[in-house]
Amino acid sequence: MVLSVILPICLLLLLGFICVKFEFILAEHIKGLSQFVFKISLPAFLLQALSSKRFDEIWHPGYFIAYGGGSLLVFAFAFVLYRQYFQCRLTESGVLSMGASMSNTGFIGTAILMMLIGQHAAIYLSLTLIIENLLIMTLTLIIAEAGIHQHRAKSQLLKQTLYNVINNPVILSIVFGMLCVILKIQLPSSIAQALEMLGKTASPIALFVIGGSLVGMSLKAVDLQSMTLVLIKIVLMPLTIFALLSFSPNVSQEMLYAGTLLAALPMPIAFGILGQNYGLGDKALSALMLSTILGFMLLSGLIAIWW
Numbered sequence: 001m002v003l004s005v006i007l008p009i010c011l012l013l014l015l016g017f018i019c020v021k022f023e024f025i026l027a028e029h030i031k032g033l034s035q036f037v038f039k040i041s042l043p044a045f046l047l048q049a050l051s052s053k054r055f056d057e058i059w060h061p062g063y064f065i066a067y068g069g070g071s072l073l074v075f076a077f078a079f080v081l082y083r084q085y086f087q088c089r090l091t092e093s094g095v096l097s098m099g100a101s102m103s104n105t106g107f108i109g110t111a112i113l114m115m116l117i118g119q120h121a122a123i124y125l126s127l128t129l130i131i132e133n134l135l136i137m138t139l140t141l142i143i144a145e146a147g148i149h150q151h152r153a154k155s156q157l158l159k160q161t162l163y164n165v166i167n168n169p170v171i172l173s174i175v176f177g178m179l180c181v182i183l184k185i186q187l188p189s190s191i192a193q194a195l196e197m198l199g200k201t202a203s204p205i206a207l208f209v210i211g212g213s214l215v216g217m218s219l220k221a222v223d224l225q226s227m228t229l230v231l232i233k234i235v236l237m238p239l240t241i242f243a244l245l246s247f248s249p250n251v252s253q254e255m256l257y258a259g260t261l262l263a264a265l266p267m268p269i270a271f272g273i274l275g276q277n278y279g280l281g282d283k284a285l286s287a288l289m290l291s292t293i294l295g296f297m298l299l300s301g302l303i304a305i306w307w
Contacts, residue, residue: 005115005307006300009108009207016211030212034269037206042106043173045199046129049122050177051187058123058181062251066244067259068131074237075101075136078229079143086225091278094143096225098274099287100232102136103265105129106170107206112265112299113258114203116307124258126174133171137270144278210292213269217289218282226287234294238264257306264302266295 019025050058078100083093103109105128113121166172180187187195241263245256267288275284 005112005303006296008115009111010296012111012204012207013211013214016208017214018211019208020212020215025212027212027215030209033205034209034213037202037209038106039169041198041202041205042110043169044195045110045202046122046126046170047173047177047180048187048192048195048199049119050126050174051180051185052119052192053123053181055181058126058178060123060127060250060255062248063124063245063255063259064127064131066248066251067128067241067263068135070237070240070244070263071101071131071136074232074240075139077236078232081228081232082225088225089147091144091147092280094140094147095271095274095278095280095284096229097143098136098140099229099267099271099284099291101237102132102140102268102271103128103233103237103262104210104268105132105262105265107210107269108265108295109262111203111207112261112303116261116303117254117258120254121258124255124262126177128259128262129170130174132268133168140274144274148278210269213272214289214292217272217285219286219289220282222286222290223283226283226290229287230291230294233267233291234264234298238298257302261299261302261306264295264298266292 016030020027020030075097078097079093082088082096083090088096105125109128110121110125113125179185238260242256242260245251245259269288272285272288275281275288
């Protein structure tokens with residue numbers, strides 16, 4: 001099973017890397033494809049998959065509380081560690097904490113879970129993406145901006161962050177999908193079919209984008225801080241989620257495995273982008289590269305054991 005899942009993923013990653021490396025496709029085109037996945041195909045997949053289910057199939061408070069609580073615990077641990085022990089500035093500590101507690105759910109997570117459990121993956125992807133975008137990303141942006149604009153009104157920071165969240169296509173698709181379920185709205189067959197067709201492109205294009213995005217990254221800036229960050233993400237994060245899900249009520253084995261698998265994913269590409277924007281430079285890209293390599297090794301082991 002592990003080969004049937006991991007091998008196609010590695011081939012698509014390799015294809016994306018080769019195409020960009022040899023300039024068959026330009027790096028600017030990869031950014032466009034990334035936007036297509038994030039704004040079109042992934043929201044289409046989530047909306048179509050969620051709208052076709054019952055509410056009791058979608059909402060799992062045990063999973064939501066355990067994964068959300070675990071993510072916040074890891075975020076807090078990393079923040080205190082980098083702020084107090086490594087003496088990092090406020091903005092840097094916030095961004096690094098995001099790297100420790102947020103996974104590449106939208107791209108790699110979508111691809112792997114869809115191959116493992118099909119459309120049922122939309123349930124865990126949606127709940128996890130809500131946690132990552134509403135909790136972790138929002139918290140990161142507030143801390144990062146507060147570190148830069150320490151004299152700026154908190155109300156302005158919260159207003160801007162809320163605006164960014166509300167305009168997130170992934171969050172909007174989840175909200176609309178949930179509304180369809182709650183209000184028992186059936187999408188017209190033609191719309192549902194179009195969304196399904198778009199949704200099927202999310203997984204392969206996402207992997208191609210990840211592969212292309214790795215071009216230019218290196219491990220040259222790996223230091224103690226980077227290694228610590230990667231270990232927190234790849235080891236502590238999945239262990240924390242596994243432990244919390246194990247003791248949560250009404251959590252099935254599938255939820256336990258899916259949640260742990262998502263927690264074990266590498267850091268998101270957004271971490272590298274934010275790291276560049278907030279002055280972390282190669283430190284963020286090196287940690288992202290290392291987490292991708294080690295993350296896939298761990299994922300292969302988990303899939304081999306559980307599937």
